Amino acid sequence: MCLTLLGCGAEAATPTEPVDYTQSILGFWYAVEYESEYVEFRADGTVMDCFGTSISYGEYLVDNENALIWVNFG
Numbered sequence: 001m002c003l004t005l006l007g008c009g010a011e012a013a014t015p016t017e018p019v020d021y022t023q024s025i026l027g028f029w030y031a032v033e034y035e036s037e038y039v040e041f042r043a044d045g046t047v048m049d050c051f052g053t054s055i056s057y058g059e060y061l062v063d064n065e066n067a068l069i070w071v072n073f074g
Contacts, residue, residue: 018064025062025069047071 031037049056058073
C-alpha cells in the first residue's frame with residue numbers, strides 16, 4: 001500500500017528541507033470504496049488494517065522527502 005500525502009495550509013518548505021508528515025497521518029483512515037475498511041496509523045510506527053472481520057498488523061515508514069507512506073504487512 002502506498003499513500004500520497006498532500007499538504008494544505010502548511011508553510012512552504014525549502015527544497016532541501018522536507019516536511020515531516022508523521023504526525024499528520026496518525027489516527028484512523030477510512031476507505032471510501034468499502035464501508036467496513038479502515039486503517040489506523042499509530043505513533044509507535046505500527047499500522048492496523050481492518051476489512052470486515054479480517055485484521056492485519058504491520059509497520060509503516062513515512063518518506064518525507066517524496067511525501068509517501070510505505071506500509072509492510074509482512
